[in-house]
Amino acid sequence: RKEVEQDPGPFNVxxxxxxxxxxxxxxxxxxxxxxxxxxCRKEPKLLMSVYSSGNEDGRFTAQLNRASQYxxxxxxxxxxxxxxxxxxxxxxxxxxxxxxxxxxxLQVIP
Amino acid sequence: xxxxxxxxxxxxxxxxxxxxxxxxxxxxxEYMSWYRQDPGLGLRQIYYSxxxxxxxxxxxxxxxxxSRKEKRNFPLILESPSPNQTSLYFCASSLNxxxxxxxxxxxxxxxx
Numbered sequence: 001r002k003e004v005e006q007d008p009g010p011f012n013v014x015x016x017x018x019x020x021x022x023x024x025x026x027x028x029x030x031x032x033x034x035x036x037x038x039x040c041r042k043e044p045k046l047l048m049s050v051y052s053s054g055n056e057d058g059r060f061t062a063q064l065n066r067a068s069q070y071x072x073x074x075x076x077x078x079x080x081x082x083x084x085x086x087x088x089x090x091x092x093x094x095x096x097x098x099x100x101x102x103x104x105x106l107q108v109i110p
Numbered sequence: 111x112x113x114x115x116x117x118x119x120x121x122x123x124x125x126x127x128x129x130x131x132x133x134x135x136x137x138x139x140e141y142m143s144w145y146r147q148d149p150g151l152g153l154r155q156i157y158y159s160x161x162x163x164x165x166x167x168x169x170x171x172x173x174x175x176x177s178r179k180e181k182r183n184f185p186l187i188l189e190s191p192s193p194n195q196t197s198l199y200f201c202a203s204s205l206n207x208x209x210x211x212x213x214x215x216x217x218x219x220x221x222x
Contacts, residue, residue: 008150032209041198042215042216043200043213043214043215044153044200044211044213046210046211049209049210087152087153097155097168098143098168098211099169100145100152100153101152102151102152
């Protein structure tokens with residue numbers, strides 16, 4: 001089983017739609033969780049951190065479920081500019097190991 | 111401007127010819143890391159460094175070396191590159207390894 005798993009997609013959604021991605025992780029000792037966004041052939045950039053209580057940033061909502069070991073990202077009112085690959089990142093352990101998921105590709109269609 | 115820089119951005123080389131990819135950050139970050147990104151495999155950590163003179167292996171360290179003699183620089187060294195090291199490489203840094211990582215623009219390496 002992979003340490004961090006994501007559905008690769010692609011998710012093709014119309015503008016204005018709501019879309020959700022999940023990411024599961026295998027290490028129950030993981031401590032920090034993030035969503036990054038990566039545009040084609042560019043460097044990843046932080047979208048948002050994920051907190052136990054859940055957090056929201058504009059149209060984006062992130063949730064963490066430690067019991068089931070998954071994190072989620074919800075995008076409301078999708079824009080064309082949201083088209084990108086979304087990477088789930090899990091970090092934990094005393095030696096600062098960072099694990100990226102393979103990413104979920106989102107394509108927002110006019 | 112706060113940034114992570116990598117050089118070169120593109121490199122085509124031949125098997126066995128030693129090369130170095132430089133990485134530099136101007137944010138006084140303690141933590142730096144190298145990743146390679148391959149289709150279907152995502153980003154995999156090669157090496158990371160918690161501070162000057164402190165480096166540790168990530169998931170795929172074989173065939174790579176790093177050094178951290180200064181806080182701002184974290185070069186990646188391929189002593190004898192092989193075709194299976196053809197990949198897109200990213201350097202990243204963060205303040206203390208806990209929060210956001212800032213990535214360089216990437217280095218696309220082709221080994222023939």
